[in-house]
Amino acid sequence: MPELPEVETIKRDLEKVILNKTITAVSVYRPAIIKEPLPEEFVRTVTNTVCQSIVRRGKLLVIELVPARGRHFFLTIHLKMSGQLVYGSADPKSRVRFNLSDGNCFSYNDQRAFGELRAVQDWRTLSVAATMGPEPLAKDFTAEKFIERLRQRSTRIKPLLLDQKFIAGIGNIYAAEALFLSRIDPARKADDLNRREAKVLLSNIRKVLEKAIRCRGSSVNTYRDGRGQKGAFTRHLLVYGRKGEACYQCHEPVQKTALGGRGTYFCGTCQK
């Protein structure tokens, strides 16, 4: 579900409402979501801490927590396919609930329960963070660096964009959208792209991610922002989910294939 723009939207929403508030109680309704430490210790550790800051890295959300005594630590949240982090009144569908000192709470909801919550001393040493590729929106991630990384890989470009070790934060929706905007066939080999194509692709990755952030994300199915609302980018999607519908560019039907086991939407006429 949530890709970089959705996680960024949730981060910004939560920053406005939970910073400097105390987590007064934690209720775990699906222990399997808590990956470390064990659920009982997780609850003990997180209870009575203050939410100090929130960071997003790729699709990972990191909340810095400060206990009354002792050192700060981090609550990491990966939403996977259907996770939601919603601030407000208690939600009966919550998998984990965090009560706050303001009388409200924020709920971790997750229909498919693939999500992962952790309380750790140093989130940067988690393997997911330690191996994560560059942030596509970071200024120091230059076109030259992107070109160099592409040159070293012979795999198809679309599954590669989904590889979080290659580049962070891109998922199935925005990979399809960026390749469509760039007129690049999703099955092209990464090292086959020329400099021009690579530059255009990075530019379009940024363009689509930034626009999606401005629209507060895409809600194809279960995604909700920090307020429980759907994202508005869904209606701006150019190819994702449009199988059989007319391409906005050439009016030929949008195609759907499988690449690396993931549904892949593209225009066979426009994308070469």
Next chain:
DNA sequence: CGGGGCTCCTGTGCGC
């Protein structure tokens, strides 16, 4: 390294 298949879990939509 590349690629395919399977797995975690729950719900929905489609074809028969």
Next chain:
DNA sequence: TGCGCACAGGAGCCCC
């Protein structure tokens, strides 16, 4: 209407 299968914004693991 009912049932079974495919598939869903992710990603790790195993095998060839």
